[in-house]
Amino acid sequence: MTRAESSFQFMGCVELRQVVGRRALDERELMDRLEEVPLDSVYYHTHGYFLRHRPMSTPYGNDFAAWVAVHVRDMALAERLGVVNPFDSRSLDELRDDLCGIIDDHLARLSTVPRVEFGEPFYFQQAHIVEVALGSPAFTLAEFRTALAEVDASAIYVHMVEARARLRRRTDDFAEWIRGSLHLPELATRIERLDTYMTNLERIRARVLALVDGTLDGGRG
């Protein structure tokens, strides 16, 4: 069994939510407020959605799309906002511009501004992320597998979802370590190819575990 020179340390995170003090009752207000809130709030409502989303409810891709669908009941705008993949944007400013542009374009085609009638306003929030080291560092693929099976789901977010935005390329922390430290490029490539968009953290965990098991069963790693 290959023993890595540098270990892999799983990191989990806790999201501490904070009210921004802005709210929207209609789609124009949503756009206006979105233009002025801190970038941390843009991050919370887009990237953070994937940390909070539970597999039991309908996915919308970000909080803005979810609010427009559920509370304003404007499915046309919800669909357009929902396909914006925050991990494709080069910066939060660019992501904000994309979202505001979509709302602006949508409103330009309407004679009235859709608003909340029976639902709830949109409350802008932001989060402070507290990162936590979890478990013992893994030196082998077997140790990595054992830890991965047990860690809090937030670790999957940190290493597989958020890492793709942080590293600014289509890779993740797991693949980086498996390629660079365990010298298993085939497994790393397979993990990199997993589509982490619009699924949930437990499903991503299960897929990575299946790939790792395949390698371990084949006597590699």
Added chain:
Amino acid sequence: MRIEAYRDVAPRGVVDIIMRLAERVQGKRFLHLSGGRFGAGAAEMLNALVPIMADLGVDAAWEITGGDPQFYATARALTAALTGEERVLTDESLAHYVEMNRINAKKLQLDGDLVLVHDVQPATLVHHRTGHGRWVWRCHLDCSRAHRRAWSFMRSHLSQYDATIFSLPKFARRLNVPQYVIHPSIDPLSAKNRDLPPREVATILGRLRVPTDRPLLVQVGPFTGGADPVGVVNAYRLVKKDHPVRLVLAGTAGDERESLDVLAQLREAATDDEDVIVLELPADAHLQINALQRAAAIVLQKSVREGFGLSAAEAMWKGKPVIAGFAGGLTQQVIYDVTGYTVQSVEGAAFRIRYLLNNPELMARMGATGRELVRRSFLITRHLTDYLALLIHLTR
């Protein structure tokens, strides 16, 4: 209670993350201040949270304020006014309330790296803060419709805090300090929520004289206009035309006129219909509430005004679909068409009750999904994680 006891009920990995967070706050004192050790709300949660923090090695302490009858009356009036109820608040009574907390401050040990002040009664103790600790007001109330005078009074004291915490963004008001959002939680191992064997449920229902030969519709909550038990009776009457069901309304009656009027209406309904059962329970009837929720086919929380409304989470933890009013925190807990339904009217409640009774497989599926939602979002383990993260964040 030991943290390890929660490993079987919390989501995978959460106990480990709590233990790691606790390691990072070793040596820091986490002080809670509240108005009492008994009853629902903050006291119920602290009774569960503080012992677990101690088990984790966190230097957690819990102090309570005391006072004379006028102090308690003013604190109650202020609390009611903050939630939008009409109350008389005189300058003299407010001055006395502040003065009593000045005396409380002399008796209490107020040192802490993080001092969490729960709700109204101890709120003005912030003027007597000592040392380097951060002070945070933890509001368990919905202040969105607070009376102007009450909010203006509180606001002048809240500006002395380093931060505040509300249960939902919509419960907050404009303040000049950071406002965090932390949902309240239920303790899955408490008498109100722990697993009960069917035989124990049957025994408790027998003692309460609740027959189980028909599907039970259950609402647990205060007999007030806000919880709308009268609306539940009207919804039940619409359902009863087509389904043989029983309605159980369990709760406590206050000594205020509104509560007595509501209770009188419910008793009249129960007199006319033996399938309407009104149970006045003491505040500590946790096992009875547990058994009633477990025996229910559908749990209702048809409130028209509500705080966070954790009775919905309690019912979902027991695998029950919930039909809830579109109010307060119920909209956060009940995911429409997934864990139950939020409704805006008596007719809406009746329609959804009939729909679920005619689709029992849906009830089972919603119940199972609701339990998972509560496991991830509304258990005490998540609450503990948030508080420890707050302690780390504010004291680094």
